[in-house]
Amino acid sequence: MxxxxxxxxxxxxxxxxxxxxxxxxxxxxxxxxxxxxxxxELREEKKITPLEIFLSQFKSVLVLILMISAVFSAYIAIQKGEAMTDTYVILFIVIMNAILGFVQEYRAEQAVEALKKMVSLHVLVLRDGKEQSIDSKDxxxxxxxxxxxxxxxxxxxxxxxxxxxxxxxxxxxxxxxxxxxxxxxxxxxxxxxxxxxxxxxxxxxxxxxxxxxxxxxxxxxxxxxxxxxxxAVEVEAPPLKQKMEKMGRQLGAISVILTIWVFLIGFFIHKHELETMFMTAISLAVSAIPEGLPAVLTITLALGVSRMAKQKAIVRKLASVETLGSTTVICSDKTGTLTRNEMTVRQITYGDSVIDISGSGYAPTGEFTMYGEPVTPQENSDVDLLLRIGFLNNDAHLQESEGNWVVLGDPTEGALTVVGAKAGMGEELKRDYPRVGEFPFDSTRKMMTTIHDG
Structure with missing residues (x-):
């Protein structure tokens, strides 16, 4: 088309x-x-499988070095006829590190998928001249x-x-x-x-x-x-991961250089046996690797992910937690992102009097107070009339959905509906004062007018 x-x-x-x-x-x-x-529907990137999530835990340079160290440790233990304690410890650290990272990232992926299923949308369409309810993806x-x-x-x-x-x-x-x-x-x-x-x-x-x-x-x-x-934006690796990869490469390079240097000095200058120097050099290389570092990092990041989850924030990658600490500028939309796009009436002023109203959002609960003392809006004819006008001259609807109060309609009208509900007004009032006429809001009059019978 x-x-x-x-x-x-x-x-x-x-x-x-x-x-x-x-x-x-x-x-x-x-x-x-x-x-x-x-x-x-919006095209998504290829979904990552649980196996891919698990294997991604072994892609770090430090983890690869640890796995190589485990192999050399096993070789040294076999040659010396000793127990492979070091090998088992290193492998345990690597596997536990992978399992911990996998569990956290898999849970995050599952949470994201659950959120996507919650927003499945149906829509009314006309097909063959008849109304039908279909899935929006169709x-x-x-x-x-x-x-x-x-x-x-x-x-x-x-x-x-x-x-x-x-x-x-x-x-x-x-x-x-x-x-x-x-x-x-x-x-x-x-x-x-x-x-x-x-x-x-x-x-x-x-x-x-x-x-x-x-x-x-x-x-x-x-x-x-x-x-x-x-x-289409190319995603960079988190700063922590970049630093760890760099450190891993540096440790690997230093370890290899020192191992070769020690081997050459011992074999050619001090005339030690070839096998002795080889085992000594390999032992030095293994001992130079910080086996506990990946596990400590993973545990620390997992604690950060857990704390973010308590704040209702889903972190898909462990290393992304540290990225938040490295952020210097956040560019964000305000309405509906930093704010909830929910207006609330907090104060009513009439004549020389001021009434404060507690509560937030669209929940119809709150107190009316004047100079710190509770007041009943219905007992004041001016306040009651003001709230009634705002409630009736209004197209917004307040309703409860899954434990949350939502407004269908304009946020400003929603705020007036909620403050009326806090004063005890509801559908009975609309039945008592049915709307019989209406002049919609327009840019010339800059107001909306409704006519009620009652």
């Missing part, structure tokens, strides 16, 4: 270009397009999707219908406030954040509803392009 500036085309032209219509494509056509364009260009408040947009799409539609695009653009969408065609050169007639994969509908035609899926979406750029 030819890449187009979908935002610059009118709706009928877009539908025609995609060989679709407002009733959607047929099931057979969807299967054909799925084979042609592939599944609607979406294809030309599909007609149906969105409502709380829906996560499954693919880049051109809007066909968008009454009062608002979309939270913070994950893509960093814009903290929801974007109001419209249908008319735009100029070709407008940026992603200004494409008001498009919705993009990974963003969330906060208000209104929409009907849209899918234009791009998978790696062709804006999110897919970002994922492609991230995967």
């Amino acid at each position: 030819e890449k187009k500036d979908w935002h610059a085309e009118d709706i009928e032209t877009v539908l025609e270009s995609l060989s679709s219509n407002r009733s959607g494509i047929s099931g057979e056509e969807a299967k054909e397009r799925l084979e042609r364009y592939g599944p609607n 979406l294809v260009p030309g599909d007609i999707i149906l969105l409502e408040a709380g829906s996560r947009v499954p693919a880049d799409s051109r809007l066909i219908e968008a009454p009062n539609l608002q979309v939270d695009e913070a994950a893509l653009t960093g814009e903290s406030t929801p974007v109001t969408k419209r249908l008319d065609a735009l100029e070709k050169d407008v940026g992603i954040g200004d494409r008001k007639n498009m919705v993009f994969m990974g963003t969330v509908v906060t208000g209104g509803r929409a009907v849209a035609v899918v234009t791009e899926t998978g790696m062709s979406t804006e999110f897919g392009k970002i994922a492609g750029m991230v995967q």
Whole structure:
């Protein structure tokens, strides 16, 4: 399919270009397009197997040197007829080091896979003129999707219908406030954040509803392009691993040079027997290797990973823990990353009075206090009226999901809904004062007005 500036085309032209219509494509056509364009999912790097994770524990230069030392220790013990205690100790350290590293990294990989399964998404589409719920990975260009408040947009799409539609695009653009969408065609050169007639994969509908035609899926979406750029970045080894590899090479080189030097001095100058000097040189080489260092490092890093896990942070590679300590600059998006994109009403001011409100996030629990003394909002007609207006003139919905309180809708309206809930307001109030009219927010009036009967 030819890449187009979908935002610059009118709706009928877009539908025609995609060989679709407002009733959607047929099931057979969807299967054909799925084979042609592939599944609607971000392409991942090849998954690492448990065996590969285990074998990667032996790739360190220090570990390889230890394994070579174990072989030489075994040879010396056999030649002298002694017990192979040193060999067993070295092998035990190497194996325990590998097992500890494997367990930590395997658990991290499993946790990441579990998180991916949790975000599996289903979407409503029109196919053969009927609504169907399908897995988002089965979406294809030309599909007609149906969105409502709380829906996560499954693919880049051109809007066909968008009454009062608002979309939270913070994950893509960093814009903290929801974007109001419209249908008319735009100029070709407008940026992603200004494409008001498009919705993009990974963003969330906060208000209104929409009907849209899918234009791009998978790696062709804006999110897919970002994922492609991230995967194309060459990943450097963590600073600690680089230093350890360097130290391992230096130790190996010094050990070999000294071993050869001692052998030559003893054999040619002091005239010792060849076998004696060979055994002496090998013993010196083995004793120069710090057998306990890899194990100490692995245990220390594993403790760091464990502490990070308690803070709900998954570390996939042990050595990456140390990288955090070497970081000097962190570049991060704010909205939804450093902050939770959750607004909270903390204070109400009316006349000369100020009421403080406790609580955080969207949990409808908190106290109203005035100068440190608890107050009941319903007993003050001004405060009660203010909270009631904010609660009713509002399209956000507060609900509990798996023990967490979430808001479907605009974060600002969500904050007003939550503070109303803290004051004891709920669905009963909306039934007592049903909405009979509405003037949506627009850029001219800069306000939203609702009319209620009651």
